[in-house]
Amino acid sequence: MERRSGFWIRLGARLIDGLFMAGVVYFLILIFSLDTQSAAVQAGESALMILYFVLVPVLWFGHTLGKWALGIRIVRDDGSEVNFLTMVIREFLVGLLYAVTLGIGIIVSAFMIGLREDKKSIHDLIAKTKVIYGRA
Template sequence: MHKNPAGFWIRLGANLIDGIIFAVIGYFLVLIMGEGIGNSATSGIQFFYGLLLPIFWYGYTVGKRAVSIRILRVNGTNVTFWTMIKRSVVSGILYSAPIGIGAIIALTMAWTEIAQVLANPTDPSLAINNSMMSAFAVFIGGMLLSSIMLLASAIMVGVREDKRSLHDLIAGTYVTRNSPGEPAVTGINEVKEA
């Protein structure tokens, strides 16, 4: 059993703090570099921040440190590069795969119609047809499935005793309120002295 797991609201608070930090960074990068490069730079910095900072700072990001929670491996040790790759990249692919697959299927279904509209944008005879509507429905279905997976992950943090989400299960991690010096896992070997 994991000791002091962090629940949904405190984890949300940590993510909001990190989000505010990157909104400010993004604002200044856009002012300095322009919109396209500034937004790309912000996204890249944010990705590496979430991937690397917990490895070098005992499982903390700035937001997590502000609310005194951190990421640990289920065996109670600090996260590694491979752990964070699974937690960030692999789970990110899992969460976004339905949208990507839906978009590919939708584009395949409606490619001919889309090409005709792009070639002749002012032609009134090129109205939305059933094929395009079906493609749109497939894309919306992919978005809905990704949203359901994210919602399921949030619900897991709220209702599971160990407060682990889908990305925690994939990476073998959990989020704790323990600081680096505290024992991370309670065990059956704890002995009370009389």
């Protein structure tokens, strides 16, 4: 039987991913002497983050670097691998929902992961995904 990952392990994976991506962005800023106050550079940073969280799990069997390091991964509800559309819904479209609710959706999702028996958040329910222990 699969074990679902809870709030703290998912938060840890997201922090690892955030630190990794911050390092990548910092490296690119240094290499190309980018102006961090530029709207274009800030938009590029956002696009890079979105691409990382959407494409990497599709290409790496539901893992991001943080999820792989902590031994968890994203799969669809039926246990199959995530695809591009699933990850766009999970990360980008639901991210817009979180923004529209001024962050309240993120707080609700955190409580859902911690309190629901199936450990699903809003983005898991909408995208029909789950986060489980195990590596592909």
